[in-house]
Amino acid sequence: MRALLDLTAALASVxxxxxxxxxxxxxxxxxxxADAVTLLRLLDGVLYPVACHGLTADxxxxxxxxxxxxxxxxxxxxxxxxxxxxxxxxxxxxxxxEDDPGARLPIHACVVCPLIVAGRAxxxxxxxxxxxAAFEALDPESLSLVxxxxxxxxxxxxxxxxxxxxxxxxPTLIEASLDHPLDVGQLYGDSPAMQSVRAExxxxxxxxxxxxxxxxxxxxxELVCRTLHRRSKRAAGPLVYVNCAALPLQLAESELFGHVRxxxxxxxxxxxxxFEIADGGTLxxxxxxxxxxxxxxxxxxALQSGEIQRVGSDEVHGVDVRVLAATNRDVEKEVAEGxxxxxxxxxxxxxxxxxxxxxxxxxxxPLFMGLFGERHQRRLxxxxxxxxxxxxxxxxxxxxRGNVRELEHVLGQAILRASARSAPRAPVVVxxxxxxxxxxVSTEDASSPTAFRPLRESVEQFKRDQIRRAVSAHDGxxxxxxxxxxxxxxxxxxxxxxLGVRQS
Numbered sequence: 001m002r003a004l005l006d007l008t009a010a011l012a013s014v015x016x017x018x019x020x021x022x023x024x025x026x027x028x029x030x031x032x033x034a035d036a037v038t039l040l041r042l043l044d045g046v047l048y049p050v051a052c053h054g055l056t057a058d059x060x061x062x063x064x065x066x067x068x069x070x071x072x073x074x075x076x077x078x079x080x081x082x083x084x085x086x087x088x089x090x091x092x093x094x095x096x097x098e099d100d101p102g103a104r105l106p107i108h109a110c111v112v113c114p115l116i117v118a119g120r121a122x123x124x125x126x127x128x129x130x131x132x133a134a135f136e137a138l139d140p141e142s143l144s145l146v147x148x149x150x151x152x153x154x155x156x157x158x159x160x161x162x163x164x165x166x167x168x169x170x171p172t173l174i175e176a177s178l179d180h181p182l183d184v185g186q187l188y189g190d191s192p193a194m195q196s197v198r199a200e201x202x203x204x205x206x207x208x209x210x211x212x213x214x215x216x217x218x219x220x221x222e223l224v225c226r227t228l229h230r231r232s233k234r235a236a237g238p239l240v241y242v243n244c245a246a247l248p249l250q251l252a253e254s255e256l257f258g259h260v261r262x263x264x265x266x267x268x269x270x271x272x273x274x275f276e277i278a279d280g281g282t283l284x285x286x287x288x289x290x291x292x293x294x295x296x297x298x299x300x301x302a303l304q305s306g307e308i309q310r311v312g313s314d315e316v317h318g319v320d321v322r323v324l325a326a327t328n329r330d331v332e333k334e335v336a337e338g339x340x341x342x343x344x345x346x347x348x349x350x351x352x353x354x355x356x357x358x359x360x361x362x363x364x365x366p367l368f369m370g371l372f373g374e375r376h377q378r379r380l381x382x383x384x385x386x387x388x389x390x391x392x393x394x395x396x397x398x399x400x401r402g403n404v405r406e407l408e409h410v411l412g413q414a415i416l417r418a419s420a421r422s423a424p425r426a427p428v429v430v431x432x433x434x435x436x437x438x439x440x441v442s443t444e445d446a447s448s449p450t451a452f453r454p455l456r457e458s459v460e461q462f463k464r465d466q467i468r469r470a471v472s473a474h475d476g477x478x479x480x481x482x483x484x485x486x487x488x489x490x491x492x493x494x495x496x497x498x499l500g501v502r503q504s
Contacts, residue, residue: 021039021050021051021153021154021157022051022052022053024039024051024150024153025037025038025039025051025052025053026053028053028125028127028146028150029053029054029127031146032111032127032135032138032143032146033129033134033135033137034054034127034128034129034134034135035054035097035099035107035128035129035130035131035134036052036053036054036055036093036096036097036098036107036126036127036128036129037052037053037054037125037126037127037128038051038052038053038055038059038093038125038126038128039051039052039123039124039125039150039153039154040064040123040124040125040126041122041123041154041158042076042121042122042123042124045065045066045067046063046064046065046066047063047064047065047066047072047123047124048063048064049062049063050123050154050157054097054098054099054128055093055096055097055098056096056097056098056103056366056387056392057366057367057392058096058366058367058369058370058373058387058392059093059096059370060190060366060367060370061188061366061367061368061369061370061371061372061373061374062370062371062373062374063374064092069092070089071084071089071090071091071092071110071112072092072112072124072126075112075113075114075124076112076114076121076124078114079114079116079121080114081111081112081113081114081140081143081144081147082111082112082113083109083110083111083135084109084110084111084112090106090384091106091107091110091128092126092384093107093126093128094106094107094384094386094427095384095386095427095429096386097128097130099130103386103387103388103389103427103429104386104427104429105130107128107129107130108129108130108131108132108134109127109128109129109130109131109132109133109134109135110126110127110128110129111126111127111135111138111143112124112125112126112127113125113126113127113143113146113147113150114147115147115150115151115154116151117151117155122151122154122155122158123151123154125146125147125150187201187220187223187224187227188220188364188367188368188371188404189361189364189367190363190364190367191361191363191364192361193356193360193361194356194361194364197224197353197355197356198227200353201224201227201228201231201353202231204228204351204353205227205228205230205231205232206231206232206233207232207351208232208233208322209350209351210303210322210323210324210325210347210348210349210350210351211225211228211324211325211350211351211352211353212288212325212326212327212331212348212349212351212352212353213225213324213325213326213327213352213353213354213355214326214327214328214331214352214353214354214355215328215354215355215356215357216328216357216403217328217402217403217405217459218402218403218404218405218406219355219356219357219358219403219404220355220403220404221286221326221327221328221355222284222286222326224326224353224355225282225284225286225324225326226239226284228282228324229281229282229284229324232282232322234280234281234282234322237278237280237281237282238277238278238280238281238282239278239281239282239284240274240277240278240281240282240283240284241284241286242255242256242274242283242284242285242286243286243287244285244286244287244288244289244290244291245286245287245290247290247291247292248488248490248491249292249488249490249491249494250264250488250490252291252292252294252295253294253295253298253311254267254271254273254310254311255273255274256273256274256275256295256298256299256302256308257273257275257276257298257302257308257309257310257311258270258271258272258273258275258276258308258310258311259271259273259310259311259312259313260310260311260312260313261312262312263310263311263312263313264311264312267311267312270310271310273308273310275302275308275319275321276308276317276319278319278321279319279320279321280320280321281321281322282321282322282323282324283321283322283323283324284324284325284326285323285324285325285326286325286326287326287327287328288325288326288327288348289327289329289331289334289339289340290498292494293339293340293341296340296341296344297341297344299344300341300343300344300347302319302321303323303344303347303348304347306318306319306320306321307319323348325348331345332345339498357400357403358400358403358404358407359399359400359401362396365395365396365400365407366392366396368404368407368408368411369387369392369395369407369411372407372408372411372412373385373386373387373411373415373430375408376411376412376415376416377415377428379412380415380416380419382415382419382422382425382428383422383424383425383426383427383428384427384428385415385418385427385428385430386427386428386429386430387429387430388429388430388431388432390431390432391414391430391431391432391434391435393432394432394435395407395410395411395435398437400437406437410435410436410437411430411435413434413436414430414434414435414436415428415430415434417434418430418431418434460499463495463499464499464500464501466485467481467485467492467495467496467499467501468501470482470484470485478492478493478503
């Protein structure tokens with residue numbers, strides 16, 4: 001009775017929107033003598049953790065598809081608390097308990113409690129313990145009461161989220177349901193830094209402001225722009241992506257604004273540009289600082305007047321397009337050095353969002369470990385992926401100059417290495433020795449695990465070396481070098497100028 005009263009008090013103090021229900025699940029663990037407790041929300045046949053106690057931090061980045069976890073599926077189908085003691089099917093949380101630093105010990109006692117509200121399954125509460133007899137003293141009535149209280153806690157939490165959205169956003173923009181917590185294409189991170197980014201997205205998303213998203217390579221600028229589109233009144237319209245760095249110099253204007261038949265050699269028919277295709281929706285201009293200077297005035301006119309002209313035509317077309325742009329460059333420096341128009345820069349920055357590098361919110365690393373661990377597990381067809389304590393400590397300590405993208409690649413390689421030690425479909429345990437971030441920079445302290453050249457510098461140096469090798473191999477003939485590199489000659493000259501490669 002004392003434990004149930006404590007649970008009721010914890011439920012009454014469930015905090016408002018944005019704060020996980022950690023205190024509540026901690027009280028549940030104390031009440032039922034569990035080593036671990038997990039509260040999960042059910043969405044489209046997948047259980048997503050909402051709050052955990054006694055599990056490793058990367059658990060919050062994982063998801064549990066009922067089709068892949070027979071224990072969870074059986075209990076959800078039964079619709080009532082189900083006790084699992086035999087190991088004929090693996091426990092979904094094996095190797096994830098905090099008290100299992102080797103990520104190897106099996107769970108010996110498990111109870112799965114479906115959370116049913118008004119006949120609808122909205123989630124589950126799981127109780128796990130190493131001791132096989134841990135839950136033998138639980139009587140059905142008490143367990144039923146705990147389940148009911150937990151369903152009430154989750155429903156209250158979701159209701160507060162919905163009410164918050166109603167008060168902060170116009171009725172036309174309110175989602176009918178909660179977002180999938182770990183849906184592909186979502187912007188991840190529970191740190192204050194990432195919560196601030198999401199708050200800015202919610203603020204400017206409902207407007208028609210032109211937004212410039214800045215940040216280092218690999219931080220998730222594209223995800224920010226995609227989320228801005230989903231949060232806007234244009235969400236039902238098209239989202240058209242343009243990589244400005246990949247636009248051929250001669251065809252950049254045509255790609256953006258279209259052309260008419262005969263406008264230039266090869267223009268055999270009228271063609272709409274990306275602005276017309278995005279009419280009524282959003283145009284996302286990635287790597288905007290790579291846009292040729294000759295095209296920038298026409299982009300400025302389109303932004304200012306909402307009017308475009310196809311190449312070779314005098315006819316003006318009106319378009320209704322919201323423009324989002326992204327770059328990993330220092331835009332102010334690009335403007336100061338004459339590579340980007342100041343008036344276009346000011347027009348693009350009606351609102352500006354900076355996405356912080358991963359080293360400024362390292363507390364999100366465990367979430368990404370869980371997320372990418374499961375993603376690579378499915379991609380490689382492996383058993384459950386788990387991390388040892390040494391692996392978690394190493395990954396949390398690195399600076400990740402390549403940001404989230406680098407972390408994803410390193411985890412993929414580490415999981416692949418670790419899988420070589422595992423039998424087919426057996427758990428894959430990733431150790432620190434499997435995690436080998438990029439090539440060290442050749443400096444005196446290159447042996448340090450954090451001494452790596454920033455990814456952008458490495459990529460740009462590689463491009464310089466390839467250009468020099470190609471030009472040298474063709475005796476200074478830039479046209480031949482361009483063909484060897486699979487580029488148009490003018491694009492090669494443009495790239496070489498940007499990278500500071502001397503042209504003779």
